[in-house]
Amino acid sequence: MRYSGFRVIKEALTGHKGWKPVWREPDPKPHYDVIIIGGGGHGLATAHYLSKVYGQRNVAVVEKGWIGGGNVGRNTTIVRSNYMLDGNEPFYEFSLKLWEGLEQDVNYNAMMSQRGIINLFHTDGQRDAYTRRGNAMILNGADAELLDADQVRAEHPYLNFDDARFPIKGGLVQRRAGTARHDAVAWGYARSADLHGVDIIQNCEVTGLRIENGTCLGVETSKGFIGASKVGCAVAGNSGRVMGMAGMRLPIESHVLQAFVSEGLKPVLPSVITFGAGHFYVSQSDKGGLVFGGDIDGYNTYAQRGNLPVVEDVCEGGMALMPMIGRARLLRMWGGVMDMSMDGSPIIDRTPVQGLYFNGGWCYGGFKATPASGYCFAHLLAKDEPHPVATAYRLDRFRTGRMIDEKGAGNQPNLH
Numbered sequence: 001m002r003y004s005g006f007r008v009i010k011e012a013l014t015g016h017k018g019w020k021p022v023w024r025e026p027d028p029k030p031h032y033d034v035i036i037i038g039g040g041g042h043g044l045a046t047a048h049y050l051s052k053v054y055g056q057r058n059v060a061v062v063e064k065g066w067i068g069g070g071n072v073g074r075n076t077t078i079v080r081s082n083y084m085l086d087g088n089e090p091f092y093e094f095s096l097k098l099w100e101g102l103e104q105d106v107n108y109n110a111m112m113s114q115r116g117i118i119n120l121f122h123t124d125g126q127r128d129a130y131t132r133r134g135n136a137m138i139l140n141g142a143d144a145e146l147l148d149a150d151q152v153r154a155e156h157p158y159l160n161f162d163d164a165r166f167p168i169k170g171g172l173v174q175r176r177a178g179t180a181r182h183d184a185v186a187w188g189y190a191r192s193a194d195l196h197g198v199d200i201i202q203n204c205e206v207t208g209l210r211i212e213n214g215t216c217l218g219v220e221t222s223k224g225f226i227g228a229s230k231v232g233c234a235v236a237g238n239s240g241r242v243m244g245m246a247g248m249r250l251p252i253e254s255h256v257l258q259a260f261v262s263e264g265l266k267p268v269l270p271s272v273i274t275f276g277a278g279h280f281y282v283s284q285s286d287k288g289g290l291v292f293g294g295d296i297d298g299y300n301t302y303a304q305r306g307n308l309p310v311v312e313d314v315c316e317g318g319m320a321l322m323p324m325i326g327r328a329r330l331l332r333m334w335g336g337v338m339d340m341s342m343d344g345s346p347i348i349d350r351t352p353v354q355g356l357y358f359n360g361g362w363c364y365g366g367f368k369a370t371p372a373s374g375y376c377f378a379h380l381l382a383k384d385e386p387h388p389v390a391t392a393y394r395l396d397r398f399r400t401g402r403m404i405d406e407k408g409a410g411n412q413p414n415l416h
């Protein structure tokens with residue numbers, strides 16, 4: 001079934017009886033060419049591109065819970081490509097270009113809204129750093145614009161300019177950045193993958209990896225053993241756990257990141273805003289809620305809920321940036337488990353185990369990466385070589401010292 005405006009009108013006039021389930025609920029087959037562990041954004045995007053672009057149809061996505069129940073349905077929905085380093089910027093710009101055509105590609109409304117992002121700066125040194133980043137973006141084919149304080153005030157008059165502890169000196173803007181409806185992204189990719197023959201197997205936890213003579217033969221699951229020629233792991237915050245089943249210790253820590261939504265307000269924020277003097281970012285959802293977040297909780301955990309000190313810290317950041325947020329009531333908050341890599345950049349690579357591939361280390365920036373991550377992981381699984389925009393995301397860079405440390409912060413997850 002194709003979705004269209006005509007279909008919506010037809011269904012509205014005929015009692016909505018013609019809609020079909022968005023994906024099937026198949027039983028696992030004994031063997032697949034490729035099994036992807038994890039039905040989050042990255043796993044489902046991988047299945048979509050593997051089947052649609054690389055023509056592989058004997059593919060399964062194995063998800064321990066339900067589609068969209070992980071970080072893909074828990075994030076603050078920001079998509080952007082405002083990176084600086086060579087290892088990162090071409091990848092994230094490729095991702096943003098895929099976002100721009102995503103809804104047509106998967107025939108699903110992901111509510112992609114290119115409302116822009118502004119990164120505020122508060123010191124002269126920060127202005128220099130943002131100028132350098134903007135130039136690197138432009139050299140890689142992305143868009144970037146530097147605004148001075150008056151230009152920022154004209155676009156965002158509600159920010160605290162006059163008596164701020166950290167005066168706003170300007171901002172780096174990317175107009176093509178914005179937000180997308182996070183769980184619709186998962187559903188869109190799932191639907192498209194299913195249409196191309198991929199089996200999406202929910203409520204099926206991978207409990208072990210069957211490895212013989214250095215080769216991965218398939219996955220042990222709560223629904224029994226499923227054989228595979230290749231197994232790709234895309235489980236975000238559970239990366240350490242699942243790769244531990246292959247005896248691997250990753251350069252990744254799991255931390256919780258919280259998100260917050262206020263009651264619905266009339267349109268007030270025209271774009272995504274990040275505070276440069278603290279860790280705070282905010283946008284407004286199409287329903288009117290202010291969607292915001294800040295730092296990770298500073299301890300290792302697999303729990304999907306956070307602690308009050310970070311709530312206080314995030315609200316302090318919001319109040320310092322835009323005091324009017326103090327008048328809004330907080331409606332909901334939740335947490336997701338982040339796979340924080342030691343240089344803040346991801347991994348898309350083969351592993352020392354034949355037939356076992358890994359995708360992870362997305363930290364708190366993996367939502368924007370979803371299309372490119374899926375595309376590049378599919379490329380790796382299909383061709384056994386890295387996609388040209390993902391060549392830097394090697395697992396062995398932590399051994400060889402070729403870090404992609406975007407912020408120059410070193411191996412401290414809370415600073416990435």
Ligand SMILES: Cc1cc2nc3c(=O)[nH]c(=O)nc-3n(C[C@H](O)[C@H](O)[C@H](O)COP(=O)(O)OP(=O)(O)OC[C@H]3O[C@@H](n4cnc5c(N)ncnc54)[C@H](O)[C@@H]3O)c2cc1C
Pocket residue numbers: 037038039040041042043062063064065066068069070071072073074075076077078079204205206207234235236237238242257258259293334335336337338362363364365366367368369
């Ligand atoms: C609060 C919050 C805010 C964020 N904000 C942003 C943002 O604004 N912009 C941005 O770019 N990124 C953001 N992120 C990060 C982004 O959401 C993640 O990096 C990205 O979603 C991770 O990839 P994923 O979608 O595949 O993960 P997930 O959706 O978590 O998918 C992994 C899946 O693996 C499954 N799984 C785990 N173990 C097993 C197993 N043993 N067997 C089978 N299945 C298993 C899980 O159930 C899960 O569904 C945010 C994250 C959080 C939590």
